[in-house]
Amino acid sequence: xxxxxxxxxxxxxxxxxxxxxxxxxxxxxxxxxxxxxxxxxxxxxxxxxxxxxxxxxxxxxxxxxxxxxxxxxxxxxxxxxxxxxxxxxxxxxxxxxxxxxxxxxxxxxxxxxxxxxxxxxxxxxxxxxxxxxxxxxxxxxxxxxxxxxxxxxxxxxxxxxxxxxxxxxxxxxxxxxxxxxxxxxxxxxxxxxxxxxxxxxxxxxxxxxxxxxxxxxxxxxxxxxxxxxxxxxxxxxxxxxxxxxxxxxxxxxxxxxxxxxxxxxxxxxx
Amino acid sequence: xxxxxxxxxxxxxxxxxxxxxxxxxxxxxxxxxxxxxxxxxxxxxxxxxxxxxxxxxxxxxxxxxxxxxxxxxxxxxxxxxxxxxxxxxxxxxxxxxxxxxxxxxxxxxxxxxxxxxxxxxxxxxxxxxxxxxxxxxxxxxxxxxxxxxxxxxxxxxxxxxxxxxxxxxxxxxxxxxxxxxxxxxxxxxxxxxxxxxxxxxxxxxxxxxxxxxxxxxxxxxxxxxxxxxxxxxxxxxxxxxxxxxxxxxxxxxxxxxxxxxxxxxxxxxxxxxxxxxxxxxxxxxxxxxxxxxxxxxxxxxxxxxxxxx
Numbered sequence: 001x002x003x004x005x006x007x008x009x010x011x012x013x014x015x016x017x018x019x020x021x022x023x024x025x026x027x028x029x030x031x032x033x034x035x036x037x038x039x040x041x042x043x044x045x046x047x048x049x050x051x052x053x054x055x056x057x058x059x060x061x062x063x064x065x066x067x068x069x070x071x072x073x074x075x076x077x078x079x080x081x082x083x084x085x086x087x088x089x090x091x092x093x094x095x096x097x098x099x100x101x102x103x104x105x106x107x108x109x110x111x112x113x114x115x116x117x118x119x120x121x122x123x124x125x126x127x128x129x130x131x132x133x134x135x136x137x138x139x140x141x142x143x144x145x146x147x148x149x150x151x152x153x154x155x156x157x158x159x160x161x162x163x164x165x166x167x168x169x170x171x172x173x174x175x176x177x178x179x180x181x182x183x184x185x186x187x188x189x190x191x192x193x194x195x196x197x198x199x200x201x202x203x204x205x206x207x208x209x210x211x212x213x214x215x216x217x218x219x220x221x222x223x224x225x226x227x228x229x230x231x232x233x234x235x236x237x238x239x240x241x242x243x244x245x246x247x248x249x250x251x252x253x254x255x256x257x258x259x260x261x262x263x264x265x266x267x268x269x270x
Numbered sequence: 271x272x273x274x275x276x277x278x279x280x281x282x283x284x285x286x287x288x289x290x291x292x293x294x295x296x297x298x299x300x301x302x303x304x305x306x307x308x309x310x311x312x313x314x315x316x317x318x319x320x321x322x323x324x325x326x327x328x329x330x331x332x333x334x335x336x337x338x339x340x341x342x343x344x345x346x347x348x349x350x351x352x353x354x355x356x357x358x359x360x361x362x363x364x365x366x367x368x369x370x371x372x373x374x375x376x377x378x379x380x381x382x383x384x385x386x387x388x389x390x391x392x393x394x395x396x397x398x399x400x401x402x403x404x405x406x407x408x409x410x411x412x413x414x415x416x417x418x419x420x421x422x423x424x425x426x427x428x429x430x431x432x433x434x435x436x437x438x439x440x441x442x443x444x445x446x447x448x449x450x451x452x453x454x455x456x457x458x459x460x461x462x463x464x465x466x467x468x469x470x471x472x473x474x475x476x477x478x479x480x481x482x483x484x485x486x487x488x489x490x491x492x493x494x495x496x497x498x499x500x501x502x503x504x505x506x507x508x509x510x511x512x513x514x515x516x517x518x519x520x521x522x523x524x525x526x527x528x529x530x531x532x533x534x535x536x537x538x539x540x541x542x543x544x545x546x547x548x549x550x551x552x553x554x555x556x557x558x559x560x561x562x563x564x565x566x567x568x569x570x571x572x573x574x575x576x577x578x579x
Binding site for chain 2 (some may be wrong): 100101103104107109110111112113115116117119120121122164166192196198203204205206216219220222223224227230233236237240241244245248249252
């Protein structure tokens with residue numbers, strides 16, 4: 001029940017994002033006679049300051065959000081887990097350097113470094129992905145490092161080492177599978193963070209460029225017409241809010257389930 | 271205690287050095303030539319070379335870095351490309367506004383989060399609890415660049431209680447502070463709740479109740495004081511979100527702080543100012559965490575005697 005509702009909401013948004021490739025949409029069509037027209041029949045979410053259909057732009061924005069979230073979470077999780085796992089397993093001076101680098105990246109609060117990076121690299125969806133992944137890998141690196149440190153002296157790892165398994169085999173076969181649960185939870189919350197971050201960068205004018213639609217940019221455009229056309233701010237905001245809320249609920253639920261499963265496994269071992 | 275402080279201080283210095291290096295390198299990541307961007311396409315080659323030499327951009331990277339570090343030690347961060355005023359001055363001018371905003375936001379955070387967390391823990395699994403945790407979930411999920419416009423819509427445009435933007439009148443800080451504080455309050459109320467739940471099961475709480483103390487005294491005097499200890503460290507870490515959030519919140523409300531300056535500088539490609547803003551915000555964050563760690567160790571001897579970390 002608590003998994004189905006947020007899962008359903010997310011699935012619906014994902015379908016809407018995919019529908020952009022199928023439906024005959026014209027999200028960039030400027031219709032001057034429709035400027036700032038509030039929701040009505042035929043355009044359920046109304047029109048924006050250029051007379052473009054907000055409902056259609058919302059769908060394109062969903063695609064932007066999901067694409068960026070997919071790439072950023074994928075890249076950062078892959079890169080971070082690789083760096084964290086290898087660093088913790090090998091140890092030594094390499095590990096000390098990695099820890100220091102992680103500490104330095106963590107010293108930049110929140111998305112500040114991403115804002116600076118995106119601002120300096122210039123606008124565009126690729127630069128948003130680069131900027132957010134450059135900041136995002138740190139969390140996964142720290143998490144996987146901590147995981148490996150606590151797992152590497154477990155019996156099955158020692159047994160594998162005694163049997164002469166290579167380092168690569170131990171990392172991929174004996175460590176990674178046990179690290180998956182917390183990494184999946186982290187990645188789930190990561191999706192929520194990236195959706196907000198992408199929209200935030202676009203809100204600041206550092207993300208997706210017009211005429212492409214992004215939820216953050218739509219809110220930014222809407223703030224200029226709040227008195228006459230509040231629907232311009234409300235629609236994209238509600239979209240971000242529902243997606244992020246659904247992801248967070250799902251992440252909480254997932255953590256509960258995986259924690260319980262982990263507790264069971266631990267219980268059996270003892 | 272002294273060993274602990276030196277140990278932490280050395281670590282912080284190393285981190286600050288890394289932060290400075292990254293901020294310095296940021297400017298070399300920019301695609302294209304900053305000189306060309308500043309002067310435009312039409313400038314003559316001689317002009318470009320003159321500016322390049324004036325900015326030191328013709329020097330080797332290591333030399334430029336040394337010059338940058340030297341300048342930092344003298345609090346000389348270069349001049350703004352646009353107003354040609356010292357960057358340090360520009361940033362310093364904007365600092366008070368950000369401090370006022372962050373301080374008010376922190377106040378609002380504490381006023382919201384601590385009572386919510388306590389009520390949720392004391393009335394565990396009741397309607398109060400689910401209400402407080404529901405608020406927390408909503409607060410975490412609402413981005414501040416949407417909450418801000420929503421608050422403006424309701425309280426400025428419809429009700430007319432507060433100004434839309436700027437910081438001229440006294441009430442102007444209220445909406446930005448709520449916008450900035452809500453997310454942190456959501457996170458913090460969860461922490462207070464879980465920390466409080468742990469404390470509530472302790473023996474000394476039972477003793478306090480058995481002594482016949484009033485429930486409010488048991489919870490506030492014996493419970494809260496112990497529950498808040500671990501929350502303080504987490505609060506220090508979470509303040510980073512507040513500082514980064516200030517960039518967006520200040521933009522929403524045209525609040526003339528360091529955050530808005532960052533965005534203005536990015537838009538006008540005023541790189542020294544961007545560098546200085548990022549540096550200032552990050553280093554304040556490192557300092558805040560250093561101070562919370564030291565304060566925590568000072569209050570709780572288990573930390574400083576536990577081997578430095």
